Amino acid sequence: NIGNHMAEHYNYMTNSSQPQSQQYPQPQRPSSSTRQPSQSSAATPLRPRIGCCIVAPTGLYMVYCKKSQDTNNNNDTDNTNDFELALTVMSDVMEDPFCPLPTDTWTFDMGTDTGVRQYNQVMSKMYDLVQPLLPPKSKKKKSHAPPSAGGAAMAMLANALEHTGGKATYITHTRPTQGIGSIRDREQKSMTIYTKSNRERELYTPLQWLQDNSVHPDPSAAAFYSSLGNQCVEHRVSLHVCMVTPAEPSTFLDIATLSEVCRVTGGKLHWIRGNARWPEQLQEELLRHALDVGSGSDAIFKVRCSEGWQVKSYMTASGHTVQNALGESSELELSSVDANFCVGVELEHRVGGMPKAVDHAYFQSALLYTTSTGKRRLRVSTLGVRASVDAAQIFRSADFSAITSMLTRRAIAHVWKKRPEEDHGRVLEGARNDVRERCVKILSNYRLYTSAKNSPPGQLILPETLQLLPLYCMSLFKSAMFRPSLPKRESGVRVNHPSPNGDERAYSLHHGAGIHPALSLLQVHPNIFSISDATSNKDGVGDWHIPSLEDRPTTAIEMAAHHPFIKMPRSIQPSITLLEEDGIYLMDDGFTIIVCVGQNASDEATQELLEQDELGNVTVSPHTDYGQHVLRLVWQMRTYCSIGSGSESSALRPTYPPIITVFSGNEKQDTYYKELVLNAMVHDSTTDEDDYVEFLCSLHRQIRDIVSEQK
Numbered sequence: 001n002i003g004n005h006m007a008e009h010y011n012y013m014t015n016s017s018q019p020q021s022q023q024y025p026q027p028q029r030p031s032s033s034t035r036q037p038s039q040s041s042a043a044t045p046l047r048p049r050i051g052c053c054i055v056a057p058t059g060l061y062m063v064y065c066k067k068s069q070d071t072n073n074n075n076d077t078d079n080t081n082d083f084e085l086a087l088t089v090m091s092d093v094m095e096d097p098f099c100p101l102p103t104d105t106w107t108f109d110m111g112t113d114t115g116v117r118q119y120n121q122v123m124s125k126m127y128d129l130v131q132p133l134l135p136p137k138s139k140k141k142k143s144h145a146p147p148s149a150g151g152a153a154m155a156m157l158a159n160a161l162e163h164t165g166g167k168a169t170y171i172t173h174t175r176p177t178q179g180i181g182s183i184r185d186r187e188q189k190s191m192t193i194y195t196k197s198n199r200e201r202e203l204y205t206p207l208q209w210l211q212d213n214s215v216h217p218d219p220s221a222a223a224f225y226s227s228l229g230n231q232c233v234e235h236r237v238s239l240h241v242c243m244v245t246p247a248e249p250s251t252f253l254d255i256a257t258l259s260e261v262c263r264v265t266g267g268k269l270h271w272i273r274g275n276a277r278w279p280e281q282l283q284e285e286l287l288r289h290a291l292d293v294g295s296g297s298d299a300i301f302k303v304r305c306s307e308g309w310q311v312k313s314y315m316t317a318s319g320h321t322v323q324n325a326l327g328e329s330s331e332l333e334l335s336s337v338d339a340n341f342c343v344g345v346e347l348e349h350r351v352g353g354m355p356k357a358v359d360h361a362y363f364q365s366a367l368l369y370t371t372s373t374g375k376r377r378l379r380v381s382t383l384g385v386r387a388s389v390d391a392a393q394i395f396r397s398a399d400f401s402a403i404t405s406m407l408t409r410r411a412i413a414h415v416w417k418k419r420p421e422e423d424h425g426r427v428l429e430g431a432r433n434d435v436r437e438r439c440v441k442i443l444s445n446y447r448l449y450t451s452a453k454n455s456p457p458g459q460l461i462l463p464e465t466l467q468l469l470p471l472y473c474m475s476l477f478k479s480a481m482f483r484p485s486l487p488k489r490e491s492g493v494r495v496n497h498p499s500p501n502g503d504e505r506a507y508s509l510h511h512g513a514g515i516h517p518a519l520s521l522l523q524v525h526p527n528i529f530s531i532s533d534a535t536s537n538k539d540g541v542g543d544w545h546i547p548s549l550e551d552r553p554t555t556a557i558e559m560a561a562h563h564p565f566i567k568m569p570r571s572i573q574p575s576i577t578l579l580e581e582d583g584i585y586l587m588d589d590g591f592t593i594i595v596c597v598g599q600n601a602s603d604e605a606t607q608e609l610l611e612q613d614e615l616g617n618v619t620v621s622p623h624t625d626y627g628q629h630v631l632r633l634v635w636q637m638r639t640y641c642s643i644g645s646g647s648e649s650s651a652l653r654p655t656y657p658p659i660i661t662v663f664s665g666n667e668k669q670d671t672y673y674k675e676l677v678l679n680a681m682v683h684d685s686t687t688d689e690d691d692y693v694e695f696l697c698s699l700h701r702q703i704r705d706i707v708s709e710q711k
Contacts, residue, residue: 049115050290051107052123054130055153057178059091061130064106065118083118087129093152093179099160148174151181151224154239154261158232165236165297167267167289171282173244175254181224183207186217187252187502194485194498201427203252203502204509206260209416225257229264233335236297236370240267240289242282247274247675249503256506263318263510266297266336268654271507275658276617284656296369296377299334303345306362308354315344315409317514337369340652342516344406354387361385391449395463401517403442404472408520411435411482412513428484432477439473440699442466444706457707460700468521474695475524475682480508487687499675511591511654518652519590526589526680527637529569531630532582532605541569542629566636575683581664584609586630588637589680593657595620595630596677599665610661618661634659 054061065083090100108122109115150172157168175183186193186203193199202210207222208229232239241258255271262269270285272278301319303311311329314321319334332343347363354361367379388394411431443462446452452461462469476482485498485505500508515523544564572578579585582600586593597606609630611621620634621627638657662673685691690698 048110048290049104049107050110050119051103052126053106053156054126055093055149055156056130056134057093057147057149058133058135059089059093060097060100060152060156061133062088062090062101062106063122063126063129064088064101065108065122085122085125085129089133090156093149095180097149097152097155097159097180099156103160103164147178148172148176149179150174150176151183151221151228152176152179154228155180157239158228158235158237161237162235167238167240167295169240169242169286169289171242171244174249174251175258176221181221181228183221183254183257184218185252186254189251191498194501200485200502204256204506207254207257208260221257225261229261232261232265236335237265238267238295238297238336239265240269242270242272242285244272244278244282249273253503255503255510259506259510263513264335266318266334269507269510270655272658275660276615277613277619277658281656281658288656295336295338296371297336299337299367299369301332301334301337301343301368302366303329304364304366305329305347306360307358308350308352309347309361309363310350312346312348315346315406315413316342317510319343334369337367340516342405342514344409346406359387361387391445392451395446395450396465398463398465399517400465400468401520403466403469404520405515405517407435407438407473408476408481408512408515408523410438411476412509415509416513425484428482432482435473435476436699439469440702440706442469443699444703447703447707448710453707457704460696460703470696470699471525471692472521474689474692475521477689478679478682478686479512479524480504480679481512481524483686484688499679514654516652519654522588523590525682526574526587528572528574528579528588529586529633530572530583531569531586531609531633532580532584532601540567542632543567544632566632568633568636573683574681576678576681577684579664579677586633586637587677587680588657589676590653591655591657592676593634593637593659594676595659595661597661597663599663620659620661 053063064086066086067083088100088106090098092098108119110119150170153172153176154168154170157170161168177183193203202217206225207218208226210217210222228239231237239261241262243253243255243258245253255269259269261267268285268289272281272285275281301314305311314330314332316332319332322331322333334341345365362382362384364380364382368376369379370376411434414431414434415427443466446463446466447455447461450463455461480500483500485500486495512523543566545567546564547562574587579596579598581598582602583598584601584605585596585598587596588594595609597610605626608624608626609620610618611623611627613619620630622631638653660676662676664673664677666673683692685694689695
């Protein structure tokens with residue numbers, strides 16, 4: 001299916017921009033010693049190619065098409081029947097894995113029908129050819145991780161793309177456990193490690209960052225993945241990782257170490273868990289990688305400021321800051337960028353500030369990168385901002401999404417910049433306190449320097465543009481990024497497993513560090529919709545709507561907004577008290593779309609909404625009016641904040657959100673229900689944080705104390 005999707009996509013691009021008979025030579029990357037991109041204006045696009053191989057503890061297996069000996073005299077090179085399947089095995093997964101075949105031998109040209117047919121033929125027969133050579137599965141139930149030569153797989157992918165650059169995706173179900181790059185189990189499914197704060201911090205800290213630690217838990221793995229990341233950056237290889245596991249993995253995955261490889265190389269990290277329809281989600285994630293033709297490599301990002309301003313720091317999930325760069329400001333070096341890449345830039349006043357005669361400040365960003373066609377391009381954006389000494393104007397023009405995104409990135413940087421041996425509890429508490437102090441400072445300044453200073457002191461006054469700032473801060477504290485793994489001992493609450501565990505916190509921190517402003521609130525505060533009476537169709541909810549404009553749209557912004565959309569129902573607050581036992585709800589936490597069925601929901605509604613597929617998995621039925629209505633709502637949620645005219649593949653979401661059905665009161669899903677639903681009820685109090693009303697009261701007391709001191 002992926003091959004057919006790619007062929008359709010790239011054939012459309014070829015037909016619309018290039019003659020069908022155009023030939024696309026494959027340029028070779030310049031020597032790594034020069035590190036100078038090609039400046040030739042005659043550079044022609046690369047043909048998109050895709051290949052697949054299997055890496056097992058017994059070796060690397062590559063299935064490819066070779067010319068059949070019986071058809072050597074046949075001049076018809078476009079006939080798939082003229083080729084036969086061949087298998088190559090590279091058995092070294094322990095010391096020095098490499099790609100045994102040229103890249104163009106085991107990858108296929110997806111711009112031609114022949115390439116697509118050969119690819120589909122290989123994919124359909126690959127496992128049948130390789131399976132007899134794999135070691136037999138053990139019938140004994142094992143508690144430890146199954147053998148995985150993941151380190152060898154990633155090293156081979158980096159070696160295969162050494163001369164051309166490109167994207168490589170490693171699909172696995174566990175951490176590398178055998179051969180080169182094997183990673184030790186630092187968790188061992190023990191609750192004891194979570195009661196020792198300094199030990200817990202190691203679980204969500206990449207091994208690459210622990211190399212200076214005197215007692216390193218796994219020095220050989222740290223050295224291997226550090227070297228692998230540098231090698232990929234040097235050869236323009238973006239390494240993606242797709243982890244597919246059950247809802248409760250049987251072993252430690254070390255998401256932190258694998259996420260650091262993705263971060264350094266500009267790749268994506270996806271964790272597909274607890275989803276019976278995981279093949280669909282995996283296909284969508286792979287398509288995103290394969291069809292992302294708008295990406296670039298060897299990128300340098302720089303920001304210049306007008307007089308009185310300077311760049312303080314770059315806040316981004318990827319890249320390397322170069323301080324001694326050309327000009328006065330630092331540069332950000334990136335191995336790869338794409339259309340969804342987002343970087344935060346922290347600015348500060350120079351000594352003396354802006355000249356008094358100047359009423360505007362100007363900022364200019366420049367992104368120098370190499371396209372997939374081998375061309376070097378420069379994208380420049382300039383922003384002019386009116387200066388003001390009126391604090392009220394500053395608050396009226398505040399961008400809530402940008403502020404919350406920067407708060408999240410700063411809090412994560414606070415966690416990451418601390419030394420690994422520092423106490424885990426104090427590090428998280430320090431990050432939460434930093435966010436809280438900045439929130440209090442923003443709101444107290446509004447009370448001191450605007451007309452709000454005349455309001456009664458017992459009244460909490462919030463800026464119109466920042467009404468949701470306290471809600472965001474409280475939700476951030478209760479997210480998997482910053483909430484404690486275990487409840488406080490004095491609370492008396494006993495749990496059987498940590499929430500979040502080390503892998504879950506590492507995954508949340510990885511995506512939070514690069515969060516787009518449009519999604520900053522959704523990642524910590526879920527959207528919940530009641531769909532119990534969805535078929536009543538009140539106010540056109542669930543139907544297609546076309547926005548009306550008095551005049552025909554002319555600007556790019558108007559054209560982007562003038563497309564059909566699905567009208568969503570009114571959302572409800574994420575509080576367990578608002579979820580009725582006989583209700584059915586649709587919840588979106590940014591990573592997963594959850595259909596939550598109440599314990600006393602009517603059998604008639606449940607049977608009309610849900611059905612079992614051929615594998616016995618419960619899914620939303622596309623064959624009933626109720627199911628189609630809900631699927632339309634899901635489509636709109638998946639295209640939330642999408643680029644262009646509402647395309648799921650162009651959405652700004654970090655992952656493709658699957659639909660997971662959860663039943664309240666189901667003993668088999670009790671743990672899963674608590675993880676997905678109860679932890680998302682951020683308006684309720686926990687053993688560590690207050691509910692929203694109490695949080696606002698405590699925030700108001702801090703603001704009132706600061707205001708009284710200033711007066």
